[in-house]
Amino acid sequence: MTSTRGEFSSRFGFIMAASGSAVGLGNIWGFPTQAAGNGGAAFLVVYLVLAFTLAYPALMAELIIGRHAHSNPVRALRTISPNPLLARLGAASGIAGLGIASLILSFYAIVAGWMIAFCLASLMDLFGAAELSAWLTSFGVVRNLLFTYLFIGLTAFIITGGVRGGIERWSARLMPVLILTLLILIAYVLTLEGATEGLKIYLLPDFSRSLSPDLILRALGAAFFSLSLGVGTMLVYGSYLSDEENLPLLGGVVTLVDIIIAVIAGFLILPAMYVALHSGVHIFNADGTLISEDTLIFTVLPELFATMRLAGVIVSITFFFLMSIAALTSSISMLEVSVAYATESRGVKRGRAALVIGCAVAAASTLIIFDFSNLFGLVITLTTRYGQPLLGFVFCLYAGWVWHRDGVLQELLKNNPEAEHGLFWRIWPWYVKFVCPVIILAIFAQAALG
Numbered sequence: 001m002t003s004t005r006g007e008f009s010s011r012f013g014f015i016m017a018a019s020g021s022a023v024g025l026g027n028i029w030g031f032p033t034q035a036a037g038n039g040g041a042a043f044l045v046v047y048l049v050l051a052f053t054l055a056y057p058a059l060m061a062e063l064i065i066g067r068h069a070h071s072n073p074v075r076a077l078r079t080i081s082p083n084p085l086l087a088r089l090g091a092a093s094g095i096a097g098l099g100i101a102s103l104i105l106s107f108y109a110i111v112a113g114w115m116i117a118f119c120l121a122s123l124m125d126l127f128g129a130a131e132l133s134a135w136l137t138s139f140g141v142v143r144n145l146l147f148t149y150l151f152i153g154l155t156a157f158i159i160t161g162g163v164r165g166g167i168e169r170w171s172a173r174l175m176p177v178l179i180l181t182l183l184i185l186i187a188y189v190l191t192l193e194g195a196t197e198g199l200k201i202y203l204l205p206d207f208s209r210s211l212s213p214d215l216i217l218r219a220l221g222a223a224f225f226s227l228s229l230g231v232g233t234m235l236v237y238g239s240y241l242s243d244e245e246n247l248p249l250l251g252g253v254v255t256l257v258d259i260i261i262a263v264i265a266g267f268l269i270l271p272a273m274y275v276a277l278h279s280g281v282h283i284f285n286a287d288g289t290l291i292s293e294d295t296l297i298f299t300v301l302p303e304l305f306a307t308m309r310l311a312g313v314i315v316s317i318t319f320f321f322l323m324s325i326a327a328l329t330s331s332i333s334m335l336e337v338s339v340a341y342a343t344e345s346r347g348v349k350r351g352r353a354a355l356v357i358g359c360a361v362a363a364a365s366t367l368i369i370f371d372f373s374n375l376f377g378l379v380i381t382l383t384t385r386y387g388q389p390l391l392g393f394v395f396c397l398y399a400g401w402v403w404h405r406d407g408v409l410q411e412l413l414k415n416n417p418e419a420e421h422g423l424f425w426r427i428w429p430w431y432v433k434f435v436c437p438v439i440i441l442a443i444f445a446q447a448a449l450g
């Protein structure tokens with residue numbers, strides 16, 4: 001079985017793929033705008049604490065289970081325990097993961113489609129095709145459908161190429177471009193007037209906003225979303241890792257890359273907002289709060305770019321290109337969860353699986369587009385604020401309680417004979433057993449009560 005499975009060709013390939021999955025719209029759009037609206041550096045602190053204390057251990061749970069089973073989430077969770085009931089519950093959790101990953105993809109593809117449309121619109125501006133550009137940037141069913149399908153098509157195309165020829169190859173190409181583009185944009189925006197004001201908001205904490213239960217729940221959802229947890233993505237990527245690799249180390253690198261890029265993206269988005277304010281663009285609501293997250297990127301930034309004339313067109317193309325790449329390296333990991341299951345457990349050919357599941361996701365996106373005001377926010381809240389942390393909780397239970405401690409240790413010993421005496425083994429097993437589940441539940445309980 002394992003011989004016909006894909007495997008990442010190198011450590012670098014895995015890091016690019018897994019951090020490509022982690023770094024996405026959540027980092028460059030979600031994190032900075034949430035930080036902007038929720039106490040700046042205070043949100044940053046809560047987020048960092050949650051990312052290291054909860055998200056990293058949960059990521060490790062997925063990577064270890066995946067690498068051990070060298071299999072898709074459904075089979076991996078089913079085979080952890082010989083107990084039939086636990087096996088069945090494990091398989092059901094795996095299936096729930098596939099469902100949530102696909103639902104996430106269904107709204108993610110809509111937003112990613114906008115990114116491509118906005119990028120093309122700026123290109124059209126460059127060529128003087130103003131009408132086409134206006135159509136590309138206005139909210140319409142046809143535009144939304146077209147670009148969502150285009151994005152899902154691109155995702156399915158890459159997945160058809162397999163682990164090395166698709167996921168690894170494209171992530172290794174796109175991630176360096178992403179990082180470079182991000183840095184160039186930051187360097188440019190920081191030279192503009194008003195940028196330092198945004199920096200201040202970002203770096204000076206306002207703790208009165210950050211400690212409410214609802215905010216902590218949001219930060220938890222944001223951290224799980226950002227690290228692609230609770231849907232089996234990291235479990236699948238872990239399953240394509242060779243037994244020679246050091247898992248705690250690789251997981252640590254991926255967590256760091258993810259967090260650093262989210263934090264760096266804040267140095268782009270917040271200063272850009274205040275540059276916009278400086279150029280006369282409205283960024284506050286009547287009640288003094290920041291305008292909402294979606295409005296920010298699709299209205300504030302284009303208005304800002306417009307005030308910058310030709311430079312603005314180029315910055316705009318670059319910015320939306322960056323967002324499209326970030327989205328693509330994430331969306332492939334969402335689709336791969338179900339495709340891995342379909343190919344391994346159902347015997348479907350990879351290309352066909354990508355096509356059929358891609359069409360199913362496109363159908364879900366179509367429903368959301370037709371009833372946008374009701375469904376879009378609902379699907380996001382259900383999948384990211386509840387689905388991901390709760391399934392992450394289940395994965396921690398499987399790694400901490402269901403799986404025999406010895407089995408976990410054997411997995412870690414595979415590449416590191418000293419693992420038993422290392423810091424990771426001293427802390428992580430009880431941590432994932434007690435601390436992670438308790439904190440996740442406590443955050444939920446508090447949010448429900450308060």
Ligand code: PHE
Pocket residue numbers: 021022023024025026027101104225226227228229231233330331333334
């Ligand atoms: N981590 C991705 C982001 O930050 C989103 C994602 C969620 C990817 C779940 C895969 C699975 O945008």
